Amino acid sequence: MTNLLVRLERASVRFDKLQVVDDVSLDVHRGDIVTIIGPNGAGKTTLIKTVLGLQPLTSGSIHKTPGLQIGYVPQHLQLQTTLPLSVRRFLSLTGASTKECQAALHQTGIPQVFRQSIHHLSGGEMQRLLLARALVRKPDLLVLDEPAQGVDINGQAALYDLIRSFRDQLHCGVIMISHDLHLVMAATDRVICLNQHVCCSGYPEDISHDPAFVETFGRPVAESLAVYQHHHNHHHDLHGDVVDERHSSQHQDACDHHVHS
Numbered sequence: 001m002t003n004l005l006v007r008l009e010r011a012s013v014r015f016d017k018l019q020v021v022d023d024v025s026l027d028v029h030r031g032d033i034v035t036i037i038g039p040n041g042a043g044k045t046t047l048i049k050t051v052l053g054l055q056p057l058t059s060g061s062i063h064k065t066p067g068l069q070i071g072y073v074p075q076h077l078q079l080q081t082t083l084p085l086s087v088r089r090f091l092s093l094t095g096a097s098t099k100e101c102q103a104a105l106h107q108t109g110i111p112q113v114f115r116q117s118i119h120h121l122s123g124g125e126m127q128r129l130l131l132a133r134a135l136v137r138k139p140d141l142l143v144l145d146e147p148a149q150g151v152d153i154n155g156q157a158a159l160y161d162l163i164r165s166f167r168d169q170l171h172c173g174v175i176m177i178s179h180d181l182h183l184v185m186a187a188t189d190r191v192i193c194l195n196q197h198v199c200c201s202g203y204p205e206d207i208s209h210d211p212a213f214v215e216t217f218g219r220p221v222a223e224s225l226a227v228y229q230h231h232h233n234h235h236h237d238l239h240g241d242v243v244d245e246r247h248s249s250q251h252q253d254a255c256d257h258h259v260h261s
């Protein structure tokens with residue numbers, strides 16, 4: 001059985017004379033976390049709309065595995081502020097049971113808001129609620145458009161950790177858009193730098209050195225990206241504790257941690 005969830009082949013989207021997505025090919029498998037970065041207007045949202053089936057392609061093709069269940073976390077949610085709406089009601093609109101809704105809130109770390117008005121949530125709580133709403137669908141693919149918008153820096157790191165843990169639990173694929181380059185570099189498996197076309201793509205530790213990345217984001221941004229790398233130079237015992245070299249004859253399972261900028 002293949003783990004391929006979505007395949008875009010030479011996908012293009014054009015609005016009148018404006019080429020917004022240009023010849024993009026992309027595969028997302030189960031277990032992948034793929035993050036799309038790029039400047040404003042680069043076509044990132046348009047690209048994920050094609051995956052969601054909200055935006056037809058002008059040319060190229062998209063293949064989704066049959067029966068693919070997608071959970072979507074949008075960039076903004078327009079809510080009529082005069083309309084009374086509790087978190088409980090909002091989640092129940094998905095068709096999930098009360099128990100499933102409560103479990104999803106628990107998983108996203110905000111069980112206490114179940115009976116609250118949705119209009120009283122903080123920015124961070126709102127993002128977690130949108131994630132909970134996507135999760136009750138038990139998605140094969142989680143699609144997130146700037147999930148950490150309006151969330152403070154500690155909250156952003158926690159949110160990305162949460163997304164990774166859902167990927168592990170559900171063994172789903174994740175495709176997201178982010179402008180938080182430092183966090184993306186730490187929390188992603190694969191990065192796609194989009195500027196209508198794919199400028200460069202690959203592992204986070206490689207991409208910040210790519211000339212196309214430097215050209216798109218500028219040298220100061222590229223140089224400021226501290227990429228965590230894993231090199232071996234000390235040793236652990238069976239419990240994971242670091243072993244003093246002088247007392248160790250074994251040289252297995254060694255590692256060292258460097259931060260490069």
Ligand SMILES: Nc1ncnc2c1ncn2[C@@H]1O[C@H](COP(=O)(O)OP(=O)(O)OP(=O)(O)O)[C@@H](O)[C@H]1O
Nearest residue numbers: 015018020038039040041042043044045046047177
């Ligand atoms: N339905 C549409 N009709 C015409 N133009 C559109 C449409 N949707 C998007 N565009 C244009 O396509 C371009 C790319 O928009 P898109 O929202 O995909 O960019 P983005 O990379 O997500 O930007 P941002 O980082 O600012 O959110 C923009 O110039 C936008 O104005």
